[in-house]
Amino acid sequence: MRRFIIDTDAASDDAVAMILALRDPSCKVEAITVCAGALEAEKGIINARVAIEVADRQYPPVYKGMTKPLWRKQITGESAHGNDGLSDIGLAKTSLPLGEGHAVDRIIELAEKYDDLEIVVLGPMTNIAMAIMLNEKAMKRVKRIIAMGGQYRMPNPVTANAEYNIWVDAESCDIVLQSGIPVTFVPLDACYGVAEINREDREKLLSFGTRCGDFIVNANSKLLQFNIDFYGKDIISQPDPSAVAAALCDGVVLETKTCNARCETKFELGYGQIVYDFESKEPHNVTLVTKISGERFKQYIFDTAEQK
Numbered sequence: 001m002r003r004f005i006i007d008t009d010a011a012s013d014d015a016v017a018m019i020l021a022l023r024d025p026s027c028k029v030e031a032i033t034v035c036a037g038a039l040e041a042e043k044g045i046i047n048a049r050v051a052i053e054v055a056d057r058q059y060p061p062v063y064k065g066m067t068k069p070l071w072r073k074q075i076t077g078e079s080a081h082g083n084d085g086l087s088d089i090g091l092a093k094t095s096l097p098l099g100e101g102h103a104v105d106r107i108i109e110l111a112e113k114y115d116d117l118e119i120v121v122l123g124p125m126t127n128i129a130m131a132i133m134l135n136e137k138a139m140k141r142v143k144r145i146i147a148m149g150g151q152y153r154m155p156n157p158v159t160a161n162a163e164y165n166i167w168v169d170a171e172s173c174d175i176v177l178q179s180g181i182p183v184t185f186v187p188l189d190a191c192y193g194v195a196e197i198n199r200e201d202r203e204k205l206l207s208f209g210t211r212c213g214d215f216i217v218n219a220n221s222k223l224l225q226f227n228i229d230f231y232g233k234d235i236i237s238q239p240d241p242s243a244v245a246a247a248l249c250d251g252v253v254l255e256t257k258t259c260n261a262r263c264e265t266k267f268e269l270g271y272g273q274i275v276y277d278f279e280s281k282e283p284h285n286v287t288l289v290t291k292i293s294g295e296r297f298k299q300y301i302f303d304t305a306e307q308k
Contacts (some may be wrong), residue, residue, distance in 0.1 A: 002027040003116050005107060007065075007242075009037025009123030009165075010044035011081040012220045015051040016301070017122055017148075017240040019212060022055035023304045024248050029058050030110055030117070033103035035065045036079035037123035037168060039085040047085050049094040054215045058132055062096070065103025066126040069218035077164065080226045087222035091215070100193035106129045111138045120247055121147040121297060122240040124253075132179045145176065145183045148243035150274040152189040157286035162272030163188050166263060170272040174263040177274075177285055183261075184287040185274070186243040194294025195242040196235035201298060205305050213305035242297060246289055249300045258284040267283075 007016045021029055032052070034044040041064055049061045068074045078085070084092035099106070108131050110117055119142060121128060121212050132139045149165040150173075158164045166173045176183065195204070197220070205213040220236045227233045245252045260280035264270040276288060 002118060003114055004029050005031050005110060005117065005119045007033045007035065007107070007119055007121045007123065007127050008044065008048060009039055010034055010047040010051070011077065011085045012087060012223050013040040013238055013240045014122045015047055015086065015219055016216050016238060017244040018048065018051040019055045020241055020244045020300065020304050021120065022052060022058045023199065023250065023307065026248060029060045031060050031099070031106055032062045033065050033107055033127050035103070035123055035127045036067050036069070036074050037165065038081055040067070040076060041065065043085050043092070044197050045098055046085055046092050046094055049096040050086065050091060052096060053094055053263045054212055059096070060097030063099040063101060063103035063106045067125060070129060070171050072169065072171070075168050080223055082222040086219045089218060091219055097173070102133065103127050104130045108135045111141050115141060115143070115168050117142050118144045118146065118247070121145055121149070122243060124169040125149070125172040125176050126293065129175040132175055136179065140180055142161060142181050146186070146243055146247040147183060148186050148191070148240045149173065150185050150187045152187045152276070152288060154189045154192065156188055156303070159272065161270050165275060167272030170200050170263050170265045173274070174265050176280060177261055177263055178275055180285070182287070183285060184246070184289065186239070186246045186289045188239060190272055190289045191239040191242040192237060194292060195238045195297050196233070197238060198235050202236070204302060208306045210305060210308060212307070216301070216305055241301065242292060245297050245300050246292060249296065251296040252292050252300065253289055254293050255289070257290055259286050259288060260284050261286040
């Protein structure tokens, strides 16, 4: 059984991603660590515990981590997820206790304890970068990081060069890329189009009559409206669940490329762009997922949501 930490900013699509991992019998989630990103960390630690309750399988501790990017001002994304991150319909409440201690300390402790630890990153890489700066030796023991972040060829509405998770704290991303820990990126290019929940998909999820199926649709109603208003698309985009599916579900990943990658942090117009060098003679530190199966991805969500 694989051993995971889920590191997240815990907005609505992150909640779906957490539920997928928590309900997957092939992995054990040792901890969920929260940092600031699309939401303030104080909201994220609530939503992470909500996702655990909805999943109702594993009950890992949730830890609060970094409350802002390493050096830059925090830029949140409530317009896409609602003020509470779960579409402001009364879902952001929980009775689960918060784990004691700081998320960064817990990440380091688990890296020291296990030699098969994998970290799934669904938000900015602030917690991971801070852990590397505090104890690089321990963090080099991490087997792999699987991250939803960056883009390969597709322009992104945050900037022309950068995807949100990376753009809000590019310095953290570059620290991770220089750490020597193997990184698998699931970029927006691989997620958009095929990994979107359309009207038919939503009707199917609701037809199950399960708490999980209802939650996936209802918690993302703000994201649905955001996509309708800004892009004219009647869909719920699911980039973070794509990363979890890529990590756990056989058949989701159809194509990958390896490369040496760094993240731009100095040039303001390019800030947050991940630069991929596929011909580099330097060690290839990144596996880039360039194509996923939308059919397999959706079936993974359906199978997860249909379970009572």
